[in-house]
Amino acid sequence: MSKAMKIKRLLIFALFSVLAVVLSPVAHTVEPIQLPIQDWHFSGPLSTFDRASLQRGYMIYRRICAACHSMKHVAFRNLEAIGYSEEQIKAIAAEYMYTDGPDEGGNMYERPGLPSDYFKSPYPNHNAARAIHNGALPPDLSLIIKARHHGPDHVYGILTGYEAAPEGTALRAGQYWNRYMPGHIIAMMPPLAGNMIAYEDGTPQTLEQYARDVVTFLTWAAEPMLEDRKRAGMKVLLFLLIFTGIMYAIQKRIWAAVR
Amino acid sequence: MIYKMSKTERVTFKNPVVRWIDERLPIFTLMRKEYKVFPIPRNVNYFWNFGAIAIFMLIVMMATGIVMAMHYTADTRLAFDSVERIMRDVNGGWLIRYVHMNGASFLFVAVYIHIFRGIYYGSYKKPRELLWMLGVLIFLLLMGTAFIGHVLPWGQMSFWSATVITNLFSAIPLIGDGIVTLLWGGFSVDNPTLTRFFALHYLLPFIIIFVIFLHVCTLHIAGSNNPLGINVKKSQDTLPFHPYFTTRDMFGLLVFLMIYAVFVFYMPNVFNHPDNYIPADPLVTPTHITPEWYFLPFYAMLRAITFDIPIPFMDIILVSAKLGGVIAMFGSIILLFFLPWLDSHPIRSARFRPLFRFFLIALVLDFVFLGYVGSQPADATLLDIPLNHFGLTGTVYYYAFFLVILPLLSKIEKGRELPTSIHQVILQAGNSSTSGKNE
Secondary structure (H helix, E strand, O other): HHHHHHHHHHHHHHHHHHHHHOOHHHHOOOOOOOOOOOOOOOOOOOOOOHHHHHHHHHHHHHHOOOOOOOOOOOHHHHHHOOOOOOOHHHHHHHEEEEOOOOOOOOOEEEEEOOOOOOOOOOOOOOOOHHHHHHOOOOOOOOOOOOOOOOOHHHHHHHHHHHHOOOOOOOOOOEEEEOOOOOOOOEEOOOOOOOOOOOOOOOOOHHHHHHHHHHHHHHHHHOOOOOOHHHHHHHHHHHHHHHHHHHHHHHHHHHOOOOO | OHHHHHHOOOOOOOOHHHHHHHHEEEOOHHHHHHHOOEEEEEEHHHHHHHHHHHHHHHHHHHHHHHHHHHHHOOOOOOHHHHHHHHOOOOOOHHHHHHHHHHHHHHHHHHHHHHHHHHHOOOOOOOOHHHHHHHHHHHHHHHHHHHHHHHHOOOOOHHHHHHHHHHHHHHOOOOOHHHHHHHHHHOOOHHHHHHHHHHHHHHHHHHHHHHHHHHHHHHHHOOOOOOOOOOOOOOOHEEEEEHHHHHHHHHHHHHHHHHHHHHHHHHHOOOOOHHHOOOOOOHHHHHHOOOOOHHHHHHHHHHHOOOOOOEEOOOOOOOHHHHHHHHHHHHHHHHHHHHHHHOOOOOOOOOHHHHHHHHHHHHHHHHHHHHHHHOOOOOEEOOOOEEEHHHHHHHHHHHHHHHHHHHHHHHHOOOOOOOOOHHHHHHHHHHHHHHHHHOO
């Protein structure tokens, strides 16, 4: 009997080692960079996005980030989810001009944006973007949070991690030193600084706060269904828990007869 | 013969409609025989749940997959965006996709445990050799399906692992380059590759279902093995499948689903490489190309062979390092087909074979360790020794287990004395536990 226990213990150990290896962050991260781990409003099993922070983040994206970065998977209509009304969305969309057509005469024409339009890219195409930025292509931000290990902390780190290059490092024109960038050299100039944008709701106008708000917005952009997912998860787990309990009882009862 | 059997064993059903159909097509008789009264050894443990769990997961994969195929576009310019559209605009699309994405991982969890159970309790031995071999074939087909499925979202990791893995076939002498061209449908991984992968990803699960059908048919000829590994002798050794094992399978499945749901709803991207949320770019190579976790041990074996093998005393290379790696990787699975003959020991269950059990648990740890090696960059080190050396050692042990240890143990291991019957063991256990309660 004790032998059987031993095997069981060994097997359990083996299974957990499989899980440990699979889930270990060591398996993916090679860079020794220590990210500034933040406490995010949207992490945790039942948490939601902070709506005010989302709107502030969108404002910063629109005024600063959007100058260089596209966000092609997000449409104006999606902004309803972060608390804008239909009228506000119509007004925001109308601030951009889109090429549409061809019309009945076969000509392309310009029209103001509609809620169904996707965020407008600052460039007509990738080559145009590269031509402006010394060959570097500013990534589309729709999925940036999911496209990086520890996305929110990584992007927060990049936005707040600019510092003077250590002595002896020669940076070329258009290069900057960032302590959280893998390799430390980054082609994006420091995008944010304290007091750069006025917040009307009295939120501190610091670099850190700006970065937090932008990251919150970008997380929503990358995973707009996050709140739905977590809410549905609770229901599903609750259902499974009850169902499992019932099934356990049924199973016990049926087996009791033969034991 | 089958006709005769169905004639003699036909049941008269009370329901007139059922009876009418059954007289013409004895499907209800068949279902009753195979899934209601079918005898299962009463001592099987929860390890025996994973076959049913794996089938359930495959059905989940097919159901979600078919819905996604309705929204997915197999075109290199649109594939990535169409997946994002599923995530954002399709009703419940995010759920279907996360269920599918994590379902692949959990299908492999179930399959790996199922395979382990088969080896531990000697389920591959006579008369279940063919049952086992069909299982290995299912495993191979699943790996192929999972691999090409991972290519479909057309992210960076999709593109680059497709490039790396399809390139492996070029190591095969003479026909290798032809195979690669055929896989690609051209001269690089491109749109024709994606479209044929999509077609095959839709086709393969149906082939898998067919092989599973054969796998289950074979199982129902020989009957289930059990933790003691001894044959069923009397009717007291077994219980009917329904309701004893249907309820237990259901309970086990629900526990499994709970763990699965935690991943789907609370960490849906843990198994996914972040680079796959970057659209594929043939001009930018990711820093580390890693396959999905369920391929990692095999990936480590592929990378373990870093040296050419020459014909002895000559300068002619017999097996290049690349071909060596490919042989090591595919050979590790091909080997499993021969397991029933490599291990010819008369005792099935590891419970009565302490030496076999020791080396088998070492193999499991070795396999997990190989997975770790496969997850690390090729130039990684452990204790200042290149990790690849460990990978080679692990690969050597994997092969040694099957090719040296098993045949050797078959000859020398005495093993413990087997109990006379399942029923007797259960009675004994019952007596000792009740006497324990009385004390």
